[in-house]
Each structure stands twice: as C-alpha cells, then as structure tokens.
Amino acid sequence: MTTAVCPACSTSSLAVSQAEDAQANVFLSLPEIHCAGCIGKVERALNGLDGVRNARVNLSLKRVAIATDLPVATLVETLEKAGYEAHPLDSKLLDTGADPQGRALLFRLGLSGFAMMNVMLLSVSVWSGAEAVTRDMFHLISAAIALPVVLIAGQPFFHNAWSALKVRTLNMDVPISLAILLAAGMSLFETLNGGEHAYFDAALSLTFFLLIGRYLDHRSRSAARSAASELSALEVRTATRMRGEATEIVDVTDLAIGDEVLIPTGVRVPADGELLSGQARTDRSFLTGESDAVHLQRGEAVQAGEVNLGQPFRIRATAVGEDTTLRRVAALVETAEGARNRYTALADRAARVYAPTVHLLALAAFVAWLAATGDVRHAINIAIAVLIITCPCALGLAVPAVSTAAIGKLYDLGFLVKSGTALERLAEVDTVVFDKTGTLTLPGFDLTVSDLDPDQRAVARALAQSSSHPASRALTEALSGVAPATVTDIEEVSGHGVVGRWNGKTVRLGHGTWLGASFRGLGLGIGDAATEIVQSEKLRPGAPEAIGELKAMGYDVILMSGDRTAAVEEVAARLSIPDLHAGVSAEEKHAILGRLAEAGHKVAMVGDGLNDAASLAAAHASIAPSSALDATRNAADIVVLRETFADIPKTFRTARAATHLSRQNFGIATVYNMIAVPVALAGFATPLIAALSMSSSSITVLLNALRVRWVK
Amino acid sequence: MNVLVFLIPVSLILGGIGAAAFIWTLKTDQYDDPAGDAARILLDEDGPDAGPIEDSKEN
Numbered sequence: 001m002t003t004a005v006c007p008a009c010s011t012s013s014l015a016v017s018q019a020e021d022a023q024a025n026v027f028l029s030l031p032e033i034h035c036a037g038c039i040g041k042v043e044r045a046l047n048g049l050d051g052v053r054n055a056r057v058n059l060s061l062k063r064v065a066i067a068t069d070l071p072v073a074t075l076v077e078t079l080e081k082a083g084y085e086a087h088p089l090d091s092k093l094l095d096t097g098a099d100p101q102g103r104a105l106l107f108r109l110g111l112s113g114f115a116m117m118n119v120m121l122l123s124v125s126v127w128s129g130a131e132a133v134t135r136d137m138f139h140l141i142s143a144a145i146a147l148p149v150v151l152i153a154g155q156p157f158f159h160n161a162w163s164a165l166k167v168r169t170l171n172m173d174v175p176i177s178l179a180i181l182l183a184a185g186m187s188l189f190e191t192l193n194g195g196e197h198a199y200f201d202a203a204l205s206l207t208f209f210l211l212i213g214r215y216l217d218h219r220s221r222s223a224a225r226s227a228a229s230e231l232s233a234l235e236v237r238t239a240t241r242m243r244g245e246a247t248e249i250v251d252v253t254d255l256a257i258g259d260e261v262l263i264p265t266g267v268r269v270p271a272d273g274e275l276l277s278g279q280a281r282t283d284r285s286f287l288t289g290e291s292d293a294v295h296l297q298r299g300e301a302v303q304a305g306e307v308n309l310g311q312p313f314r315i316r317a318t319a320v321g322e323d324t325t326l327r328r329v330a331a332l333v334e335t336a337e338g339a340r341n342r343y344t345a346l347a348d349r350a351a352r353v354y355a356p357t358v359h360l361l362a363l364a365a366f367v368a369w370l371a372a373t374g375d376v377r378h379a380i381n382i383a384i385a386v387l388i389i390t391c392p393c394a395l396g397l398a399v400p401a402v403s404t405a406a407i408g409k410l411y412d413l414g415f416l417v418k419s420g421t422a423l424e425r426l427a428e429v430d431t432v433v434f435d436k437t438g439t440l441t442l443p444g445f446d447l448t449v450s451d452l453d454p455d456q457r458a459v460a461r462a463l464a465q466s467s468s469h470p471a472s473r474a475l476t477e478a479l480s481g482v483a484p485a486t487v488t489d490i491e492e493v494s495g496h497g498v499v500g501r502w503n504g505k506t507v508r509l510g511h512g513t514w515l516g517a518s519f520r521g522l523g524l525g526i527g528d529a530a531t532e533i534v535q536s537e538k539l540r541p542g543a544p545e546a547i548g549e550l551k552a553m554g555y556d557v558i559l560m561s562g563d564r565t566a567a568v569e570e571v572a573a574r575l576s577i578p579d580l581h582a583g584v585s586a587e588e589k590h591a592i593l594g595r596l597a598e599a600g601h602k603v604a605m606v607g608d609g610l611n612d613a614a615s616l617a618a619a620h621a622s623i624a625p626s627s628a629l630d631a632t633r634n635a636a637d638i639v640v641l642r643e644t645f646a647d648i649p650k651t652f653r654t655a656r657a658a659t660h661l662s663r664q665n666f667g668i669a670t671v672y673n674m675i676a677v678p679v680a681l682a683g684f685a686t687p688l689i690a691a692l693s694m695s696s697s698s699i700t701v702l703l704n705a706l707r708v709r710w711v712k
Numbered sequence: 713m714n715v716l717v718f719l720i721p722v723s724l725i726l727g728g729i730g731a732a733a734f735i736w737t738l739k740t741d742q743y744d745d746p747a748g749d750a751a752r753i754l755l756d757e758d759g760p761d762a763g764p765i766e767d768s769k770e771n
Contacts, residue, residue: 036751059748107738114731121723134716141720 024054024065026072027089028079031414031626031641033062038084045082046075062411063089085642087626099222102215108153109211115149116204120691123201127688132194139191139198146200150184153207156214172351172392175358179391180206182384190381197381202388202690209698213396216404221419239270242314255320263308263315272324273315275300281310285437286609286629288562305610305629309443309470326610326629345421346662347399354392362386365681378683385685389676394669394697399662401705406658409709414642415651422637424662426621426655428602432550433593433615435607436561436571439625440645441537445474448534452524456531458485460524463498463509466490471522472498472509475533502526537571540625542646547575549649556601560589562611586611593618606648608632623648650711657711665701672697 033042039057042064046055052075053067064086066075072088079086119142126138157180160173180203187198241250242260252270255261260276263269269282281293284306293309296302302315304324321327366383370376407417417423434440449457462484464475487507490500497510505527512519517530524531551557559580561568568582581592593615596603605612605619608628616622616635624636625643633639638651676693679685737743 036754039748039751040755057748058745059751060745103738103743106743107735110734110738111731114727114734118724118727141724145724 024056024067026066026068026075028064028066028072028075029087029089029641030057030062030064030079030084031087032085033057033059034412041082042079042084045078049074049078102218102222105156105211105215105218108156109208109215112149112153112204112208112211115145115153116201116208119146119201119204123198123687123691126198135196136191136194139187139200142198142200143188143191146204147184147188150180150203150207153211154180157207157210170355170359172347172355172396175355175387176206176210176391176396178359179203179384179387183388186381186384197687199384199388199687199690202687202694205691205694206388206391206393209393209694210396212698212702213400216397217400220400220404220407220417240264253321255317257317257320259317259320261315261317262312264312265308265310267308269302269304269306269308269315271315271317271321272304272319272326273302273317275302275313276316277311277313279310280308280313282306283309283443285563286632287611290437290563292564307443326631345399346424346659346666347395350395350398350666351392354395358387358390358392361390361677361681369683382680382683382685385683385690386677386680388690389680389685389693390673391694392669393694394672394701395666397698397701397705398665398669401702402658402662402665402708405705405708406654409711410638410651410654413647413650414640415647416639416641418637418639422621423655423658425602425637426604426652427659429555429604429621429652431556431558431596431601431603433558433560433596433603433605433607433619434547434577435605435609435612436559436568437563438608438627439606439612440540440543440559440575441571442540442643443470444538445471445535446538447471447475447478447522448536449475449478452531452533454482455485456524456526457482459487459502459507459526460509460533461485462487462502463490463500463507463524466500467492467498467509469497471535474538475509475522536574537567539571539574540643540645542644542648544575546645546648547577550652551576553649553652555652560584560592562586562589562609586614589615590618604652607636623651654708654711658708661705661708665704668700668704669697672700 030038030042033039039059042057043055046052046064046066049068049070051068051070055064055066055068057064068075076086076088122138122142126135130138154177157173157177160171161177164171164174183199183203183206187200187203190196191198238249239252239255240247240262241255242262247262255271259271261269261271261273275296275298278298280296280302282296282302284290284294284303286305287303294306301318303326304319305326319325362383365386366379369379369382373379403423406423410417449460452460457479460475461479461482464472464479465484466472485502487500487502490498492498493510493514496514497508499506499508499510501507506525507527508515508525510523510525512521512523512530512532515523515525515530516528517523517525517532519530519532522533522535524533547557556579557577559568559572559575559577561580561582562584563582565582568580572578572580581588584592589612593603593605597620602620604621604623605615606623607613607616608625610629610632612624613629613632613635616624616632621638622636623638623640624633625640625645626633628636628639640648672693676685676689679689742749
C-alpha cells in the first residue's frame with residue numbers, strides 16, 4: 001500500500017489518475033451531472049463507501065469510473081440517495097480507451113496552428129515592405145516551416161481526395177487538396193525564383209481552419225459513436241443460470257439451449273424458452289404495445305426481452321443469442337433502409353454544386369489570362385489565387401461548427417443526437433407521432449387517492465405497505481405522506497388482495513369483485529363498505545407539458561399504439577391529443593407513417609418498443625427514450641437520456657435554429673466569396689487579401705455557429 | 713537588420729516550445745475530459761468535506 005505524499009498530489013497527478021483509471025472495473029452513466037458540485041458530491045458519496053478504491057467522474061462523458069469490489073446495485077443506490085440517476089454500463093462493450101483518431105486530428109490541428117502563426121508573423125514583415133534578399137530569406141524560412149507541416153497536417157484531405165478521385169468522383173476534399181498543394185508548390189517555385197508573392201501562410205491557414213471543421217465533425221461523430229456503445233452497454237448482459245439448486249451468474253452469450261435460467265422480478269428474459277415454474281406474469285409491451293401484463297402457465301413460451309412483473313420464475317432455454325425472436329426481429333429492423341440513408345446532408349448538397357464550380361472558375365481564369373497576356377507563370381499564379389480564395393474554409397466549417405454546438409447543447413439537456421443530419425431532418429418535421437406504452441406512459445399506475453377520507457387513507461397505507469404487488473407498491477408511493485393505521489392480522493390472499501383487522505372491522509384491499517362491490521378495479525373495503533381507488537396509467541413526467549408545447553408550436557401530434565382502444569383513448573384524453581390510432585400492429589404503424597409521408601407530411605416518430613423500431617427507421621426523424629430496447633435505440637436518431645420528456649420541444653427548436661444558422665453560414669461564406677473572387681479573377685489578389693478574407697470569413701462563421709447555444 | 717540573426721531563431725525557438733508543450737498536453741491525456749477539468753478547479757480538494765476522497769486514495 002502506498003499513500004500519496006499530499007492530498008492534492010493524489011488527485012492532480014496525471015500518472016496516478018491514469019493508473020487508477022486502468023483499474024476501474026465498474027462504469028456508471030450519470031445523465032444528470034452538469035457542474036463541479038455534482039463531481040464533488042458523486043465522488044464523495046462513492047469514495048465514502050467502504051470497498052471503493054477510487055471513483056473518478058468524467059464530466060464530458062457524464063460517466064464515473066469506479067475501482068471497487070462492491071456490487072453495482074449498491075453503488076447505484078448510493079448515488080440515487082445522493083440525488084443522481086445512475087445506470088450501470090457494461091465495461092466490455094464500452095470504448096474506454098482514448099480516441100486515437102481524434103488525437104491525431106488534434107495533433108495536426110495544433111501543429112498547423114503553430115506553423116500558421118509563425119509563418120503569418122514572417123509574412124507580416126513581407127507585407128510591410130521587406131524587399132529583395134530579405135524578402136527571399138523570409139520566404140525561405142516560411143517554406144522550411146510550411147512545407148513539412150502542410151504535408152503532415154493536410155493528410156486527411158489528401159486521403160479523402162485521393163479515394164474520391166480513384167472512383168472518379170469529386171468531393172469537397174479535391175478542391176481543398178488542390179488549393180493547399182498548389183499554393184505550397186507555387187510559393188516554393190516563386191521563392192526559389194525570387195518572386196514577390198508567396199502563399200505559405202494561406203496554405204497553412206487553409207489547413208488550420210479546415211482541420212478545425214474536421215475536428216469538430218469528428219468530435220460530434222465520435223461522441224455519437226461512444227454514446228451508441230454506451231447505450232448498448234447500458235444493458236448488462238448477464239443471466240442467472242441454475243446448476244441443480246445453485247445459481248450462477250453467466251454472460252448471456254454463454255447460455256446454451258436446454259439451460260435452466262432463473263428470471264428475478266423486474267428483469268428482462270435473456271433467451272426464448274418455455275416456462276418451468278407454475279405461472280408467471282410478464283410485460284410483453286415491447287412486442288405488442290399492450291400495457292396489460294401477460295399471464296403465462298407452465299410450459300408456455302416466453303420470449304427474450306419480456307420483463308418479469310411477478311414472482312421470480314424459471315425457464316428452459318429453447319433459443320439463445322442471435323436465434324431469439326427478439327434478435328431476429330431486431331436484425332430485420334437494422335437492415336431495413338432508414339430515412340437517414342436517403343437523406344443528403346446540407347453540406348454534401350453544397351459541395352456538389354461547389355466543387356465543379358471552383359474548378360471551372362480557376363480553369364477559366366487560367367485560360368483567359370493566358371489568352372490575354374501569353375504569360376504562363378502569371379496565368380498559373382492567378383488560377384491558383386482563385387483556388388485559394390474560393391477554398392471552402394468557411395463552407396467546411398459552416399455545418400460542423402453549428403451541429404457540434406447544437407449537439408453539445410442538447411447533450412447537456414440529456415439528449416443524445418446520433419448524427420448531424422438528424423437535426424437537419426428534425427427541423428423539417430411538421431407532424432409528431434407518439435407511441436403510448438413505455439413512451440408516454442411508464443410501467444405502474446397513477447392512483448386517485450383524493451377521494452379517500454383520512455381513515456381510509458391510513459388503512460389503505462397499512463394494507464398496501466405489507467404487500468409487494470405492483471398496485472400495492474404504487475399505492476404506498478401515492479400515500480407516502482400518510483401515517484399507516486394500526487391494522488392487525490394482515491394476510492395476503494393470493495390472487496385477490498390483502499386482508500386485515502382494524503378497530504374490530506375486517507379491512508380489505510383488492511379487486512372490486514372480491515370486496516363484493518360493483519366495480520372491477522382496485523378498491524378498499526372497510527367492513528362491508530367498499531370504495532374504488534381509480535387506477536390510471538402512469539404518465540411519463542413532462543409528457544403533458546411537452547405535448548402542449550409541441551401543439552402550440554404548430555406541430556400535428558398523433559398518438560399511435562398497439563394497446564386496447566379504451567386505454568389509448570384514456571391517455572389521449574389526459575394529454576389532449578385529438579388524433580389517435582389504437583390497436584395497430586408494427587406493420588400498420590409503418591403503413592400509417594407511409595400514408596402520412598405520401599400526404600406530404602414529414603413525420604418525427606417517438607417510440608420505445610420493438611414494434612416501433614421499423615417506424616422509427618422509416619420516419620423522417622425519430623426519438624426514443626433510453627429505456628427502449630437497444631434495437632429501437634439504434635433505429636432512433638435521438639435518444640432521451642433523462643426520464644422526463646419536458647425538454648423535447650427544445651430539441652425541435654434547437655434543430656430548427658441549427659439548420660437556420662447553417663444556411664446563414666453558407667450565406668456568409670458566399671458573400672465573402674462574391675467579394676474576393678472577382679478580385680482574384682482580376683489578378684489583384686495578394687497573399688494579404690487571401691489571408692484576410694479566409695480568416696475573417698472562417699471566424700465569422702464560427703462565431704455565428706455559437707449562437708445556437710442561446711436558443712431557449 | 714543584423715538583429716534578425718538573433719530575432720528569427722528566438723521566435724522560431726519560442727514557437728517550437730509552444731508546439732512541444734502542446735504535444736506534451738496531448739500525450740498526457742489532457743483533452744479527455746475538458747468539461748470536467750474546467751469544473752474541477754472549483755472543487756475545494758483540501759476542505760474537510762473532501763476527507764474521504766483522500767483517505768481512500770490508497771492502492
């Protein structure tokens with residue numbers, strides 16, 4: 001055991017923290033942390049536990065790495081007590097290592113930045129009037145710095161341009177690479193021949209600004225990728241296998257056909273199988289959308305993905321891994337063509353027009369000047385100046401800067417945006433379709449307890465807290481502020497409810513029919529009198545506000561569910577959604593979306609079940625809660641990490657603002673080009689003008705992009 | 713103009729030091745959690761509250 005020399009050393013020393021990170025064996029996702037106070041509280045809470053060797057929060061990834069031997073459940077519970085939602089992540093699926101590609105880009109960015117600053121300083125001397133030998137010397141030093149840096153830092157562009165040229169297409173990187181290489185090559189030639197104009201600073205600032213765009217793009221894409229791997233890692237893939245009477249925890253991938261598997265309460269079934277226990281109650285809503293539990297008898301089939309709502313039960317596995325119904329359906333969804341594949345991003349549309357135009361313009365300048373003056377060197381110089389001036393610095397930054405800022409902002413609000421084009425597509429949407437079960441409603445009930453008098457509440461509380469039935473637990477929660485009455489002889493009557501004695505009377509909590517009342521739902525009986533406790537589905541927090549706001553913003557809101565008409569109508573009425581489709585299957589959902597698209601609507605789909613996955617992929621844009629199955633989350637563009645839906649309208653507003661700002665950025669870049677290009681064509685472009693127009697347009701575009709953060 | 717003989721190497725060396733420092737920050741993982749590192753300077757690590765963190769920092 002070694003102790004750090006001083007308290008501060010142990011936390012500030014990078015070597016120590018790296019060594020500790022390497023030992024971290026448990027990773028928890030903390031979607032709600034956002035500040036220094038959160039870091040402090042989380043680390044204090046975890047490090048205060050016996051058995052936690054080290055806990056370190058990564059605020060950028062909203063994740064904590066813990067080195068511990070404690071069970072994950074203890075850690076999650078500790079954090080929940082401290083006030084933070086925590087989800088365990090599967091460390092095997094998690095990409096915990098550093099990101100080598102991002103680091104290489106950052107290295108190139110830094111290198112070209114430093115080189116650009118130095119060469120720019122040398123260029124200032126040239127612009128301020130250095131002449132003859134002095135100028136040549138400055139040019140030579142610039143060349144010595146610029147050439148190796150351009151060759152190293154420009155590689156991402158050369159690579160992409162080369163792979164595009166190999167298949168005989170043009171992309172944005174072809175004009176970029178041409179401009180960088182020609183600018184450097186022509187400047188070298190001019191320097192060696194004692195020429196007046198050298199564009200080393202332009203070649204470097206081009207590389208630098210474009211690398212900023214590349215790096216931002218990479219950051220948001222790798223964030224999405226790590227987020228996607230984090231989401232798959234959210235499902236800890238273990239199963240409890242029976243070895244005779246003993247249990248062992250095994251990886252789901254190690255399960256074999258014929259294995260006996262125990263499914264504890266509240267856990268997803270890991271494999272298809274047949275029920276070995278007498279009976280079971282499961283939630284199959286991910287397949288059907290039905291909110292009611294399914295009752296199964298011994299021997300009946302259980303499918304992977306169902307959630308055990310009742311007592312623990314055992315199954316014998318009949319299909320495991322990729323052969324389960326769940327995986328087969330999920331695989332179908334994953335191969336289905338999604339809307340995102342048909343969509344062309346704004347930047348790509350711009351590049352298609354842009355790349356040929358620039359080349360033609362440069363060629364025209366060359367031909368015209370050659371014809372007019374007969375001076376090949378001068379004509380080449382002007383053509384290259386046109387290429388440099390029109391080089392898409394600002395264009396390369398316009399979209400990545402905006403989408404990075406927007407995605408970062410939404411991430412802080414608890415939304416994972418999986419692609420930059422998701423925001424563009426979301427901005428075009430005019431109709432929002434919600435699924436019901438698991439999306440607008442959550443497992444559990446809202447119970448109306450306001451009809452009960454104080455005595456009834458106290459008795460109900462006493463009876464409810466002694467039972468573990470879901471309805472009882474919901475009732476205990478609803479009555480959490482009520483002191484329980486003294487009820488004696490409490491007994492649970494299986495299939496009916498709870499019975500006890502209070503003030504000499506028999507008190508019962510259970511089905512209306514069992515209480516001898518006229519209603520069928522949950523009721524409380526004191527003596528012979530029975531009162532109904534009205535049960536309704538539990539709405540997701542923030543859902544009513546979100547739907548109200550979306551309607552106010554002018555979106556058509558539609559509710560679509562596989563559940564019974566009555567249940568769907570009830571929820572639609574509570575959320576005041578006029579338009580609803582009940583009892584629809586996965587295919588019908590898909591067809592309804594198709595009809596909406598044919599009618600010219602652009603639809604955003606919000607859903608969580610496997611029956612929604614195909615619709616999510618087919619919709620113009622899609623959103624899924626983080627509680628959804630991973631196939632569904634994979635199909636969605638945006639994943640809501642927090643439980644509440646209250647901020648959903650904000651994603652729509654941010655998406656609209658981001659697209660608007662991207663277009664505005666294109667506009668700004670075009671204006672700069674419209675001023676600079678005629679100057680270049682006329683042969684007046686000097687390296688100074690190139691440097692000015694390039695830097696100012698790039699900086700304007702970057703600053704404009706940051707405005708997306710101000711969207712309320 | 714002879715002063716350039718000193719000034720140019722000096723400016724190049726200064727630039728080189730900057731670039732080397734940048735590469736050092738890159739090599740030592742200082743860009744892995746920019747948001748967290750920015751927030752951590754606000755944490756009072758020596759305060760009485762932080763006691764348990766330090767106590768458990770034993771390997």
